[in-house]
Amino acid sequence: MAADAEAIVAGLGGADNIIEVEPCITRLRTEVRDASKVDQAALRAAGVHGVMATGNVVQVVVGPEADTIASDIEDIVG
Amino acid sequence: MTTVLAPVAGAAIGLAAVSDLVFSQGMVGPGMAIDPERRSGAAVAPITGTIVKLHPHAYIVVGDDGKGVLVHLGIDTVQLRGEGFALLAAEGDRVLAGQPVVAWDPAAVEAGGRSPVCPVVALDAEDGMVGEVAEGRVGAGDPLFQWA
Numbered sequence: 001m002a003a004d005a006e007a008i009v010a011g012l013g014g015a016d017n018i019i020e021v022e023p024c025i026t027r028l029r030t031e032v033r034d035a036s037k038v039d040q041a042a043l044r045a046a047g048v049h050g051v052m053a054t055g056n057v058v059q060v061v062v063g064p065e066a067d068t069i070a071s072d073i074e075d076i077v078g
Numbered sequence: 079m080t081t082v083l084a085p086v087a088g089a090a091i092g093l094a095a096v097s098d099l100v101f102s103q104g105m106v107g108p109g110m111a112i113d114p115e116r117r118s119g120a121a122v123a124p125i126t127g128t129i130v131k132l133h134p135h136a137y138i139v140v141g142d143d144g145k146g147v148l149v150h151l152g153i154d155t156v157q158l159r160g161e162g163f164a165l166l167a168a169e170g171d172r173v174l175a176g177q178p179v180v181a182w183d184p185a186a187v188e189a190g191g192r193s194p195v196c197p198v199v200a201l202d203a204e205d206g207m208v209g210e211v212a213e214g215r216v217g218a219g220d221p222l223f224q225w226a
Contacts, residue, residue, distance in 0.1 A: 024156040025136045026106045026148065050105040061105045064131060064138050064146060064201055 003062045005072035007046030012058065013037025015077045019056075023070035028060040080141060081211075083175050084222040085121045085149045086184070086196055088114035090212040093197060098153045101197040106148065108208040109199040110223050112216065116185035116194070120166060120178035121151055122218050124198055129171050129179065134163030137179055138201065145225060146201040151182050153193040162186050176219040200225045 012018055012032055019031040032038060038058055040051045050061040062069050084090065089112065096102045096111050123129075127141035135155035140146040151163070164181040167173055184194035200208050200223075209224045216222060 022156075025131060025133055025138070025150070027100055029156075050100065050103065052099055059100070061100050063106055064148065067131070 003047035003065070003069060005069050005076060008043060008048065008060060008062075008069065009073055009076050011039050011043035011046050012060075013039070018073070018077050021070050021073050021077070023066040026061060026063055026066055028062060028066055028070055028073070030058045030060060032056050032058055080125055080143070080145055080225040081221050082124045082147055082198060082200065082223050082225055083122065084112055084212065084216040084218060084220045085124050085198060086112055086114045086119065087216065087218045088112040088196075089214060090216050090222060091195070093199070096153065096195055096197050097193050098197070101150070101199065104205070107199045107201045107203045108205050109197060110210060110212070111195050111197045112222070113195050114184040116188065118181065118183035118185070119218065121149060121180045121182060121196070123173040123175055123177045123179050124149055124222070126173065126175045129167055129169055129173060132165065132167065132169040132179070134158075134160035134165065134180065139173060145203075148197070148199040148201055150197045150199075151180060151194075152184070152187040153195060155187060155192060157192075158187070158190070198222060
């Protein structure tokens, strides 16, 4: 199941909270402004395989469609 | 049944021993890992199929039955941005199991402070579908695990 880009953006606290999204073959390495706005339960509900947060860096494991999902997210974030 | 080949020569180890939670916890699928010999060489295709993703440090080959195998050359090697890796094939290419895909040097990765261990993952496979066949030392292109 492909994870949903809009739901991932929402789970990361919305477009305004996202500083950077970088795809790495199976995961998105994202940097957020406010880590407390990240909703891990919402991210899992969006269809991701796992979430690992260290400070303001949140790794969202989405599987091999990471490149496509990252560009979808970049379109949303603008 | 798909026989997944070792992409590099080295010691076959469990995925649980990999120093990256995405792999050690099987978030993208079960599989095995290889602690590679510290000499430069070519990483090969683990199965016959199409290269659907090709990064310098990682690639995915999908077989005709839709099974995808991920090979990741070292841990956190995305940070190297391709330095020290040379592509020997192109994304979209059809490859035979054992065909060279990327040339790299595990010793250089290690010298840069990163683990050169290579996870080999049966993407989105159920845990019970993968059986280990290799133990100890394997050569590039030797059978590594079976995927039912």
